[in-house]
Amino acid sequence: MAQRARAGLRDDALDVAEELVVDRGFRAFSMRDLATRVGVSRQxxxxxxxxxxxxxxxxxxxxxxxxxxxIEQALxxxxxxxxxxxxxxxxxxxxAEDNPLLKTLLTGEEGTPELFGTDSEPIVVAARERAAGYLRRRWPELAPDAVGLAAETAARLTVSHIVLPLAPADVVAEQVATVVTRVCEWR
Incomplete structure (x- = not known):
């Protein structure tokens, strides 16, 4: 029961934090405001x-x-x-284009963590693990090391294009798919 209450508190706090960050930007976000809105102490x-x-x-x-x-549903x-x-x-x-939280974090506003730059490791790792796990289950004949490399490559390239889009999404999707498919076939 305590675990469920803690998970509920965490979800509530993250829902409110998302609203605050989207409405005010990360610089104006404070733990005090979050605590007040959630109804808990800052501690x-x-x-x-x-x-x-x-x-x-x-x-x-x-x-x-x-x-x-x-992404897994699309795959x-x-x-x-x-x-x-x-x-x-x-x-x-x-x-990513339609997500107001991502837009807020990607504005580069002073004080915003670089969660999509040098600190994007948790995102890339999560994307790599989920995609690789799905690919291994769906196409078990693919070499495991190739699947891992393809999943990481796709994650890194996709995050890169989210941060700095240089081509239309359809073009990028085709390019990334071509690279990762060839990696899977190469190994």
Missing amino acids: TLYNEFGDRRGVASALVLRSTERFLDE AGEADLHAAWVAAVRGALAR
């Missing part, structure tokens, strides 16, 4: 998240998990490996 939040950066990281990881659920919707990757990357880019 409770510090115990759960550490600090503001911990809240931001938790927000991004939660958003990433939701994002990865959608599952196609029988062909290349088509699956095109759908997954296209969906990821579209989701």
Whole structure:
């Protein structure tokens, strides 16, 4: 019961934190405001998240998990490996474009953690593990090391294009799918 209550508190705090960050930006976000809106002490939040950066990281990881659920559904919707990757990357880019939290964090506002730059490791690792796990289950004949490399490459390239889009999503999706498919076939 205590675990469920703690998970509920964490979810409530992250829901409110997302609203605050989207409405005010990360610079104006404070643990005091969050504690007041959630109805807990600041110490409770510090115990759960550490600090503001911990809240931001938790927000991004939660958003990433939701994002990865959608990517996995896109991968599952196609029988062909290349088509699956095109759908997954296209969906990821579209989701990132429509996500107000990602837009806020990507503005580069002073004080915003670089969660999509040098500190993006948790996102890349989560994306790599989810995609690799799915690929191993769906296409068990693929070499495991190739699947790991392909999943990490897709995650890094997709995050890179979320941060700095240089081409339309359809073009990027086709390019990433081509690279990761060839990695899978190469090994």
